[in-house]
Amino acid sequence: MTAPAIVWFRQDLRLADNPALHAVRDRPVLPVFVLDEAAMGELAYRGAARWWLHHSLAALSASLAASGAPLLILRGDAVPLLAELARDVGAAEVQAGWLVEPWARAQEAALSARLAAEGRALVLHASTHLMRPDGIAAASGRPYTVYAPFAKKALERGDPPPPLEAPGRLHGLAAPSPGLALSALDLLPRAPVPDWAAGFGTVWTPGEAGALARLGRFARRARLRAYPESRNDPGIEGSSGLSPHLRWGEVSPRQVWHSARSAGAEDATPFLREILWREFSHHLLWHRPEMGREALRPAFRDFPYAPDRALLRAWQRGRTGFPIVDAGMRQLWRIGWMHNRVRMIAASLLVKHLLQPWQDGAAWFNDTLVDADPANNAASWQWIAGSGTDASPYFRVFNPTLQGEKFDPDGVYVRRWVPELARMPARYIHRPWEAPEAARRAAGPGAADYPRPVVEHAAARERALAALRAAARRAPAEAVPP
Numbered sequence: 001m002t003a004p005a006i007v008w009f010r011q012d013l014r015l016a017d018n019p020a021l022h023a024v025r026d027r028p029v030l031p032v033f034v035l036d037e038a039a040m041g042e043l044a045y046r047g048a049a050r051w052w053l054h055h056s057l058a059a060l061s062a063s064l065a066a067s068g069a070p071l072l073i074l075r076g077d078a079v080p081l082l083a084e085l086a087r088d089v090g091a092a093e094v095q096a097g098w099l100v101e102p103w104a105r106a107q108e109a110a111l112s113a114r115l116a117a118e119g120r121a122l123v124l125h126a127s128t129h130l131m132r133p134d135g136i137a138a139a140s141g142r143p144y145t146v147y148a149p150f151a152k153k154a155l156e157r158g159d160p161p162p163p164l165e166a167p168g169r170l171h172g173l174a175a176p177s178p179g180l181a182l183s184a185l186d187l188l189p190r191a192p193v194p195d196w197a198a199g200f201g202t203v204w205t206p207g208e209a210g211a212l213a214r215l216g217r218f219a220r221r222a223r224l225r226a227y228p229e230s231r232n233d234p235g236i237e238g239s240s241g242l243s244p245h246l247r248w249g250e251v252s253p254r255q256v257w258h259s260a261r262s263a264g265a266e267d268a269t270p271f272l273r274e275i276l277w278r279e280f281s282h283h284l285l286w287h288r289p290e291m292g293r294e295a296l297r298p299a300f301r302d303f304p305y306a307p308d309r310a311l312l313r314a315w316q317r318g319r320t321g322f323p324i325v326d327a328g329m330r331q332l333w334r335i336g337w338m339h340n341r342v343r344m345i346a347a348s349l350l351v352k353h354l355l356q357p358w359q360d361g362a363a364w365f366n367d368t369l370v371d372a373d374p375a376n377n378a379a380s381w382q383w384i385a386g387s388g389t390d391a392s393p394y395f396r397v398f399n400p401t402l403q404g405e406k407f408d409p410d411g412v413y414v415r416r417w418v419p420e421l422a423r424m425p426a427r428y429i430h431r432p433w434e435a436p437e438a439a440r441r442a443a444g445p446g447a448a449d450y451p452r453p454v455v456e457h458a459a460a461r462e463r464a465l466a467a468l469r470a471a472a473r474r475a476p477a478e479a480v481p482p
Contacts, residue, residue: 003092004028004173008082010104012097012127012249013060014208015067017163019125020095025167030089030175031064031071033057034078035185039107043292043374045187047367048336051197052206054187056248059207061182069172072179078107083114088176093120097127097249100282101374102289130160130253130279133286143287145389150283151276155269159261163254199334204244204370211245215259218242224264227271234328234339235412240271243371244337246278253278281379284389292378293359295387299474303387304467306355314454315350316364318418321453323430324404325349327417334417336370341407347384348398353460355467358385386468394468397461404430420446 005024009031012018021029037044045053061071074081082094094115098108112122126132136153137143144150189195205213218240223230230238245251253275260268285291295301314320318329328342338346343365350361362381366372382388408414411429415422421432423443428435432443433452440447 002027004030004089006082006086006089006091006094007031008078008094008096009033009060009071010096010249011099011247012252013056014211014250014252015060015063016166016208016212017127017252017255018097018166019127019164020097020123021167021170022164023095023123023125025170028171028173029069030085030091030173031069032082032085033060033071033073034081035073035075036078036107038076039078040101040103043101043103043366048197048200048370049366049372050187051189051200051336052204052244052248052370054182054185055206056250057182057185059209059250063208064170067167067170067172069170070175072175073182073185074179075185079110079114082111083118083120085176086115086120087118089173091120093123095123095125098124098132099128100133100286102285105289127252128249129282130154130257130275131157133279133283136283144280144283147277147280147390150280151273154276154279155272160254160257162258163252196333197336200336200370203335203337206244206248206250208250211242211251212255214241214245215251215256219256219259219263221264221267224260224267224271227267232341232407234324234342235408235410235416239340241337243373243376247371247373278373278376280390281373281375284379285375288389291382291388292362292374295385296382296389297387297391299471300385300387303385303471304355305357307357307360308354311354311454312350312356312360314451315346315354315356315361319451320349321433321451322349322400322404323411323414323418323421323432324408325400327408327414330417332365332368336368338369339413341403342413343380344384345398345400345403347381348396349400351381351385352397352464352468353400353455353457355464358382358387386471394472395465397464399457399461401430401457418450420444420450423447 005027007020007024007029015021064071086094094111099105108122108124115122131154136150138149189197204210227238230236242251242256246253246256257272257275260271288296315329318326320326324342325346328338328346332338347361350356351358358381362377365377379388383391386392386394404414410426414429421429421443424432424435424447425439428439432447432450
């Protein structure tokens with residue numbers, strides 16, 4: 001049996017299709033998780049992410065213990081902790097999956113140098129992506145900045161390699177110290193803070209088993225065939241719901257890809273394009289590490305936003321007066337997730353109608369989404385704001401009322417998440433301010449308290465378009481790669 005190894009778990013909290021674990025399946029192995037929030041800085045796990053991480057680590061710990069290699073949990077600066085641990089157990093290398101976040105890349109570089117100085121190695125694998133984000137480029141050799149050609153090139157490459165099986169019995173290596181109990185990471189809400197995560201467990205089952213169960217429910221021919229339409233209906237379970245499981249690496253993109261292909265062949269392609277949007281977002285962050293904090297298009301760095309804490313708070317609380325938006329924001333608070341179509345409508349309202357900085361919206365999503373992914377979150381907000389390299393056209397300003405009527409025509413979604421409107425007639429469910437007094441009274445006392453829209457759509461749209469046109473006029477002078 002060869003030298004021991006450490007497997008450093010980060011955002012690949014699973015046993016199956018884990019190339020780092022697969023590489024040491026026949027060797028003494030010490031699985032480790034290190035909570036290093038100082039290295040993460042402003043992206044340190046907050047809110048909903050902490051709840052998910054706690055339960056995902058609990059599931060991973062149980063799976064590893066059953067396989068013969070218990071998980072060692074540590075907290076602090078991962079670089080010296082892992083280097084010292086490798087020295088203490090005589091590990092030849094630390095095996096891990098590489099990440100795209102700037103803080104993670106800096107951490108990897110520092111650990112690699114530290115280990116190399118002692119004759120050890122950091123071995124990184126593609127465990128959370130289909131491809132390396134720097135491994136695909138346009139014909140010019142430059143990174144892709146537009147999704148469509150990126151996806152076309154990725155699809156031309158064909159399907160990724162099949163996923164790896166979970167290892168059987170592992171040769172666990174005794175840790176030099178017992179490490180921390182999971183509870184010591186303090187990831188769950190506790191008194192006197194209200195239990196804001198109380199509703200999460202009614203919807204989600206964090207961990208590898210939960211991920212595979214959800215994938216099994218979704219990856220069926222009928223659901224894949226219906227996906228192009230059903231994914232836009234927030235009142236049904238039309239999307240996969242896999243985003244938080246992918247975020248934490250409880251299931252790999254390869255597992256998702258091959259399950260969908262096996263179930264639906266060509267019917268799977270529209271769904272697989274969403275997996276490629278995730279890859280594209282990570283590709284962007286790899287090449288543009290500033291994406292999470294500043295506009296990628298220089299013309300938008302001085303955009304005339306009008307920060308207003310009262311408007312931001314109304315949006316966060318689901319009290320904008322636009323039912324489809326308020327339903328989404330309340331769904332987000334209750335279960336840590338929001339339907340993707342509604343995310344676009346809610347984000348457009350905040351940035352364009354209300355002229356609030358996209359960074360404020362991204363920060364709220366980072367706090368409240370169980371699937372909060374730095375690359376996906378930033379790329380999507382910049383798409384809506386028009387400030388990304390591949391952005392929504394500046395003149396696209398979603399009308400939240402018409403969007404609600406189009407995608408939730410009977411108000412199924414709104415009635416569930418905005419209960420004070422549950423008895424509002426369908427013709428007024430997305431425009432309750434137009435309901436006659438008799439209809440509002442019949443809908444119950446809550447309907448009378450529901451706020452009027454915080455802005456008038458037409459006027460807010462014209463204000464946004466004027467600002468966006470001015471930014472667009474500055475755009476031709478930008479040096480944006482193709």
